[in-house]
Amino acid sequence: MSDGDIRVLLVLDLLLSALFSTVVVWGLAFLDLSSFTLRNVATGTILVAVLTYLVVLRQ
Template sequence: MATDGDIRVLIAIDLVLSAVFSTLVVRGLSLVGSLAFSWLTVGFATLLLALVTYLAVLR
């Protein structure tokens, strides 16, 4: 019988992967001149992506 796993581990992995992806996206957008790179922007993008992922997949 399979278990769903510990929700704390799933949320931690979600936050780490969201942070990496958000950093790459914000850095890429700053390279093409669409967005200025800042860690605050990366943080907001990470929280938004983690929330969307949680609502779409984990809930």
């Protein structure tokens, strides 16, 4: 079984992390718990991507 190209995995990780973070930040803004800004989405994306890398991709 092939592990795949790490570059493809990292790009998919970033894209899916950005999508997830956008939804979470939008939900928090909808509930008036946070503001929907690019900084909040970017911070969430970085946190989710790093966490995913450490838990799943790093071997």
